[in-house]
Amino acid sequence: MRFLRRLGQLLMVAPPILVIGVFVGFPIAISAIYTLGHLGGPNSAVSAIGLHQVSTKGLFTLKVYKDVFAERNFQASLVASVWVTVVSVAVVLVLSWAIALYAWRTRSRLGRALTALAVVPMFIPVVIASYSILQFFSYGGFVKTVASALGMPHFPTLGYSLQLVVIAEIWVSVPFGVLMISSGLGGIPPSAFEAARDVGASVVRATWKILVPMNLLPTVIVTCFTGISVLGSFTVPYLVGPTTPTLLGPEATETFQSFAEPQQAEVMAVALFGLSIIVAVPYIWATYRANRTSRAQAL
Amino acid sequence: MRVETVATTEGPVLTAEGPATRRRPRGSFGGTRLVSIVAVVLLFLFIFGPLLWLLVWAFVGVWHYPALLPQKWSLSWWRQVFNYPSLARSVELSFLFAPTVTALSAVICLPAAYAFARFRIPGRRALMIILFSVNAFPKIGLYITIATLFYALNLMGTFLGVVLIQLLGTIVFMTWIPTAAFAAVPRSLEEAARDVGASRLRTFFTVTLPLAAPGIFVAMVLAFLASLDEAQGTFLVGIPNYVTMPVQMYSLVSDYPPEAAAVFAVLLSVPSVVLMLLVRKHVMGGSLARGFQV
Structure with missing residues (x-):
């Protein structure tokens, strides 16, 4: 039985x-x-x-x-993938923490509105997000139009650049970051933070020394998952990025579809997978550690 | 930063909120009001700017740079897009695939989610991480070999083939989020129901399932959206029989002027926005976030 x-x-x-x-x-x-x-x-x-x-x-x-x-192209795309990922993840972390922390500290309507605002991109199809971001920042787009109306006709346009890939990746990834960080902060008693502030720690110091260690697991999850999704992304760099160097996702696709070199494309995929596994290591470490402490508390 | 803190301590003490020992009211964040307003405006512009810009483009007759607003408004592109021969078909297909994929994903993953949450499954954590880690393999690398497999199984260009390829992207969160939702249901409630004589099945359907419902709902909506959003795999497997909306979007973006693409993008966003309004409360309530920490 x-x-x-x-x-x-x-x-x-x-x-x-x-x-x-x-x-x-x-x-x-x-x-x-x-x-x-x-x-x-x-x-x-x-x-x-x-x-x-x-x-x-x-x-x-x-x-x-x-x-x-x-291959030169591959090397350039590999380097581009890595730096686009690092910058995107760093900005997503800072932005998510700032929004979540503001909402948590003030418990205001504005804070809740900010969080709700930051979650919107989660529900917009990536194809559309990429396309609208491209239109917004490229020649004839909002940024260029406003700059020219303000007397800056030579304002740079970002269309089809790696910078725009970073911007679009941030746009797509911010909701997950805000949701994870604010959910984690929700479980922390405000007194922990207030006590540090009372003895004279600045907001930044109190956050770094008290809140980040208490909210480590969600932070690590955001870092790793955002990193992996940016590394392997296809639609964003394909639509808004340059042809070369691009990220490895479109590079491998191009290698397969346009150059008919499936074996080389698979090598790129394996390389990307290797990078993703490296990025996932902190996540596995952090969940293992979190499990061990919760088991220790249960005993 | 400190200046404002000092200034607010001299204000009236809020006695209604509790003892007057709190020296900084919650509202002060260490920054000035102006800074937060600028931040809100910038964030709003960053998130909504591109979408609103696209919305304007959908109603453009004539718009030459550098005018701030279109010189002429028009609805002509809406007619053009509605007359686009394969459009109705692609909308129909998208809404045929999305519910199919969601239902299949739920049937496959929900029992597993319950088991992961309630039973001692050997290697539970390793299995859940494996579910995710294989998803970190770049899609194109996967699709090249999946294509080989699908050719062998006669799945290329078939309905089932597209369903399977879209299903793969939903497995992870359809398992993770409901696992967390089931795990969050207090066992004591289930035991109480069992104590007063409810059967296992009755306990599950009247106690466990309703309490886990928000998390399951969020996972299902995410699966629905993932299917609606999937373009790369659907393109590879479905072409030429099954051209869904996002696949159509790729060709529209390259073959048509921005006005037509904008109209199509607005149409394509409608279902997502409706779904967002439906699940917003649960997503914000932490159902999704919990799913990543089981």
């Missing part, structure tokens, strides 16, 4: 794991083998259409990786 119940519980968990395993895990494994020079078996359909492929008769070859990493 107990065995049957355990089996039932495992069966309930199985469907999403199976779907992800079959349609994500399995393809990732196949892709990894493909990048290492194995063109046959499940990869024979892709390799039939691919150009400039490398195959091996041995265990594996790293030649495709070497070739791709030696």
